[in-house]
Amino acid sequence: MKKRFYMSVLLGTVTMAACMAEEETDVMVDTPVIGEQKEAVSEKESMFDTVQEAEAAPLELTQQQKEAYHRRYVEAVTWLNEQKAGLHMEVSPIEQFTEESWQDPDIFEKGMRDMVEQHLAKEREFVQSLSRSDKETKMQADGKIAKKAYMYISDVIHVVEVAANFTTQYSETHGRQVFAGIDNITTKGVSSYAEWEQTSVEVSLIDGGRTYSIDIEGIWSGLGLTFEKAFSIEFNCDQYGNIY
Numbered sequence: 001m002k003k004r005f006y007m008s009v010l011l012g013t014v015t016m017a018a019c020m021a022e023e024e025t026d027v028m029v030d031t032p033v034i035g036e037q038k039e040a041v042s043e044k045e046s047m048f049d050t051v052q053e054a055e056a057a058p059l060e061l062t063q064q065q066k067e068a069y070h071r072r073y074v075e076a077v078t079w080l081n082e083q084k085a086g087l088h089m090e091v092s093p094i095e096q097f098t099e100e101s102w103q104d105p106d107i108f109e110k111g112m113r114d115m116v117e118q119h120l121a122k123e124r125e126f127v128q129s130l131s132r133s134d135k136e137t138k139m140q141a142d143g144k145i146a147k148k149a150y151m152y153i154s155d156v157i158h159v160v161e162v163a164a165n166f167t168t169q170y171s172e173t174h175g176r177q178v179f180a181g182i183d184n185i186t187t188k189g190v191s192s193y194a195e196w197e198q199t200s201v202e203v204s205l206i207d208g209g210r211t212y213s214i215d216i217e218g219i220w221s222g223l224g225l226t227f228e229k230a231f232s233i234e235f236n237c238d239q240y241g242n243i244y
Contacts, residue, residue: 059102070094072105076112084217084230085116086123086153123152137235137244144184145243149233153220159190162214162233168241171209177241178209187216194222211236 061069073091081088127150137147146163162185169180182203189196198218206213217230236244 059104060099061102066094066097066102069102069105070097073108076105076109080112080116081228083116084228085119086151086220086227086229087116087119088227119152123150126150126152126157144186145235147233147235148190149216149231151229151231153227153229154225158194158196158220160196160216160218160231161188161190162186162216163188164212164214164235166212166235166237166243168237168243174208176239177237179205179212179237182212182235185214187218189220191222194220196220207236209237 070091077089077091130150134148134150137145140146140163144163144165146161149160149162151158151160164185165183166179167181167183168177170176171178185201185203187196187198187201196218198216200217202215204213204215205211212235213232214235215230215232217228220227220229238244
C-alpha cells in the first residue's frame with residue numbers, strides 16, 4: 001500500500017506526517033546525503049516532521065469562518081503540491097480540527113511558501129557543493145551522452161541520470177560548432193530502494209545553439225511514499241562540438 005503525506009494544522013504548528021498503514025515501515029532519516037552512500041536507519045518514532053509556524057492564541061471562529069479558512073488551507077497546500085519540489089501534503093478534513101487547530105490563513109500560506117523555499121535552498125546548497133567530477137558527462141555504450149541530476153527529497157539526495165543522443169554542426173553565423181539536434185531522451189533513477197518514473201520532458205535550445213535546457217518531471221516512489229518532482233538540466237556544446 002502506498003502511503004501519502006497529509007497536512008494538519010494543530011496547536012500553532014504545521015505538521016507533515018506519513019500516513020501509517022497497519023504494517024510498520026522503515027524510513028530514511030539523516031542530514032542530506034546521496035541515497036546510495038547512507039545506511040537505512042529504522043526510526044519508527046521519527047515518522048513525524050514538525051515545522052513551527054506561529055505561537056498564537058486559539059481563534060474564536062464561526063462555522064462559516066472555519067469553512068473559509070479551511071478552503072484557503074486547501075488552496076495553499078494545492079499550490080505547494082503544484083510546485084513539484086519533492087514535497088506532498090494534504091489538509092486534514094475540517095471535522096478533525098480542534099478549536100486550537102486554527103491559525104490565520106495568511107500565516108499558513110506564508111508557511112507553505114517558506115517550506116518550499118527552504119526545501120529548494122537545501123537542494124541548491126547540496127548541488128553547489130558537488131565536485132566537478134559529479135557534474136561531468138559520460139558516453140554510454142549505446143552512444144548516448146549522460147549526466148546526473150541531484151534532487152533533495154525526504155532528507156535524502158536522490159540521483160537521476162539523464163541521457164540523450166546529440167548532433168552538432170558548424171555554424172557560419174557563430175563561427176563554431178552548435179547543437180543541431182537532440183533525440184531519445186531517457187531518465188533513470190539511481191537508487192536501490194526508490195523508483196523513478198518520468199512523466200514529461202520539454203526541451204529548449206538556448207544560448208545561440210550552445211545549450212540544450214531540458215525540463216523533466218517525474219515521480220519518486222519508495223518506502224511506501226511517493227513524491228512528484230520537477231527539475232531542469234543543461235547540456236552544453238563547446239566550440240569543437242564536445243558536449244558537457
